[in-house]
Amino acid sequence: MTLRxxxxxxxxxxxxxxxxxxxxxxxxxxxxxxxxxxxxxxxxAEAAAKLKGVKLAVAACHPRAMEKAMLETIASSxxxxxxxxxxxxxxxxxxxxxxxxxxxxxxxxxxxxxxxxTVYVKGSVSKLMKTLxxxxxxxxxxxVAASPAANVTSRAYIVLNGRLWSFEDLNNLYGVxxxxxxxxxxxLFPAASLGAALIGAEREERTLDVLFSLPVSxxxxxxxxxxxxxxxxxxxxxxxxxxxxNMFHSMGVNLGITRYYAPGDLGVxxxxxxxxxxxxxMLAMIVGLFASTMRGAQSASMIVVFPAxxxxxxxxxxLPLSLxxxxxxxxxxxxxxxxPILGTRMALAATAAQALExxxxxxxxxxxxxxxxxxxxxxxxxRLLQRLRRRRR
Amino acid sequence: MSVLSSSPxxxxxxxxxxxxxxxxxxxxxxxxxxxxxxxxxxxxxxxGKTTTFRIIATLLKPTSGTAIVDGVDVTKSPLEARKRLxxxxxEVGAYRRLSGREYLEFVVNVYLSARGASRSEIEQALDExxxxxxxSEEKLSQKMLEYSKGxxxxxxxxxxxxxxxxxxxxxxxxxxxxxxxxxxxxxxxAEYARRHGVSVLLSSHNMLxxxxxxxxxxxxKSGRIIEMGAPREIVEKYxxxxxxxxxxxxxxxxxx
Numbered sequence: 001m002t003l004r005x006x007x008x009x010x011x012x013x014x015x016x017x018x019x020x021x022x023x024x025x026x027x028x029x030x031x032x033x034x035x036x037x038x039x040x041x042x043x044x045a046e047a048a049a050k051l052k053g054v055k056l057a058v059a060a061c062h063p064r065a066m067e068k069a070m071l072e073t074i075a076s077s078x079x080x081x082x083x084x085x086x087x088x089x090x091x092x093x094x095x096x097x098x099x100x101x102x103x104x105x106x107x108x109x110x111x112x113x114x115x116x117x118t119v120y121v122k123g124s125v126s127k128l129m130k131t132l133x134x135x136x137x138x139x140x141x142x143x144v145a146a147s148p149a150a151n152v153t154s155r156a157y158i159v160l161n162g163r164l165w166s167f168e169d170l171n172n173l174y175g176v177x178x179x180x181x182x183x184x185x186x187x188l189f190p191a192a193s194l195g196a197a198l199i200g201a202e203r204e205e206r207t208l209d210v211l212f213s214l215p216v217s218x219x220x221x222x223x224x225x226x227x228x229x230x231x232x233x234x235x236x237x238x239x240x241x242x243x244x245x246n247m248f249h250s251m252g253v254n255l256g257i258t259r260y261y262a263p264g265d266l267g268v269x270x271x272x273x274x275x276x277x278x279x280x281x282m283l284a285m286i287v288g289l290f291a292s293t294m295r296g297a298q299s300a301s302m303i304v305v306f307p308a309x310x311x312x313x314x315x316x317x318x319l320p321l322s323l324x325x326x327x328x329x330x331x332x333x334x335x336x337x338x339x340p341i342l343g344t345r346m347a348l349a350a351t352a353a354q355a356l357e358x359x360x361x362x363x364x365x366x367x368x369x370x371x372x373x374x375x376x377x378x379x380x381x382x383r384l385l386q387r388l389r390r391r392r393r
Numbered sequence: 394m395s396v397l398s399s400s401p402x403x404x405x406x407x408x409x410x411x412x413x414x415x416x417x418x419x420x421x422x423x424x425x426x427x428x429x430x431x432x433x434x435x436x437x438x439x440x441g442k443t444t445t446f447r448i449i450a451t452l453l454k455p456t457s458g459t460a461i462v463d464g465v466d467v468t469k470s471p472l473e474a475r476k477r478l479x480x481x482x483x484e485v486g487a488y489r490r491l492s493g494r495e496y497l498e499f500v501v502n503v504y505l506s507a508r509g510a511s512r513s514e515i516e517q518a519l520d521e522x523x524x525x526x527x528x529s530e531e532k533l534s535q536k537m538l539e540y541s542k543g544x545x546x547x548x549x550x551x552x553x554x555x556x557x558x559x560x561x562x563x564x565x566x567x568x569x570x571x572x573x574x575x576x577x578x579x580x581x582x583a584e585y586a587r588r589h590g591v592s593v594l595l596s597s598h599n600m601l602x603x604x605x606x607x608x609x610x611x612x613x614k615s616g617r618i619i620e621m622g623a624p625r626e627i628v629e630k631y632x633x634x635x636x637x638x639x640x641x642x643x644x645x646x647x648x649x
Binding site: 207209213216370371376380 | 412413414447450451453454471475478479480482484487500508549
């Protein structure tokens, strides 16, 4: 009985805090809104599996008659399954890619029942998921088309951004890049949590009125709070990342950071996560203005960080890594993580866009702080909710 | 260090405030605080005292009317206005992780730097604020988390007076304090403000305190000023023995 009463009191207090309600509702809205992107991604994967829209060459350099016959059979079998495939006699697969083919399956050697191919794929940065899926799909189709008894072995290379990548390298780097995108949470969580709490603490400690009546601009207050939150969260992130590095190191796991990334790339990555963290701090402070308690402020920080999950997730499921996507908030770290693939310019563009968004959020925050909402924030929310309730009645 | 001006520290004209929910907290109030005087704004809870103070302190915006602090319109130039006033709210808080001394250093430095004071002027004001708190060195070094309400109030009032603003706004400075703490705080306000010519706008529910401290008083009820004048004049007008009786007569008889 006592436990029930205590639990009921706790739930009432929690569920009457608008920020907690927002924290519950937001993921439902957010993840549902992502559905069309997942749909598009699954279509991309399906197209890659069926080699739909792919112009494929089955090629060999000075083949023997028996090899030529086998390759022609494979090409014809692929065509019968709807693949735009043709047999070509050529010695330079890269030249074939330059001349309109998307995929070149080059015969290396045949010996007894063993057949060895090298697959060359013309990659697309904006369709990286499809690019990475193609070699596997191609070899799968070739295995079916070749004699069932044949032992098909293969290697794959991808031409992307003017570089020839081995499939393994590109695939690993993609994984590391996305992981680095997600690693921003080590800074986003403390940044948003501190950002929201800085205003919440002023309200809870009843120091806001004195602070706001001091002869300093509200913009200075916003900047000083943001920098304080950012500095502490950088320390927290460095501590977390150093701890993880030690953990991986002792486990013998090598993420290949130094192998894939030049110091410049890592510099862009640091700038990208700093810009994302600053943006999160600003948003958290804006949302935190409307929280009446520290609990509300902490919930507000979750509201701010939740959306950061979306861009890496959407990029993982095939959202094109284009410049348009780069300007979306919380994409900078993923772009910086993938900068060896995408190029530093794209990562810099994403970082610059994120920094501009942080600046815009700072201006909004400064404007809000100058307004009455800064002082009466939670009361404003309460009044709005009351008005909504009255309307419903 | 103090901003010298010939304008009165505060002129409030037809101040009106309607909150977003439609509540009309102020219905056009006007009053003036003369230089070096202590002005009391008194009235029941919800009469509009704190709303008035918060508008003057640039925390809220008036629906109409003006509040001019030392010649500066608080709505048009809030930052300039804030250089001329200090506001100590009723629900006085404290940065729990700062010591009393650190807090005083912070507010005195911020306030006086904005007014362009020299290093020595800031040091002098800080020393004065420390003295006015009446707290020992040991207490001042403690985190404010450990301070009583009275101690927090002393710290706030001390810096509010020590920086010698044109206008110090003290919202119920002695509310919730025990007799001794109230007495001490009243003494500090009366002596220091008068000695240094700091104009004070305060509110209180203690009419004896108002009578003791204030040169002029405005009685506010339901957002309207229903009586204004020197405490003695108001007492005489209502044929009362003291301000408390006059206040009761005014509140029960006049206004809404």
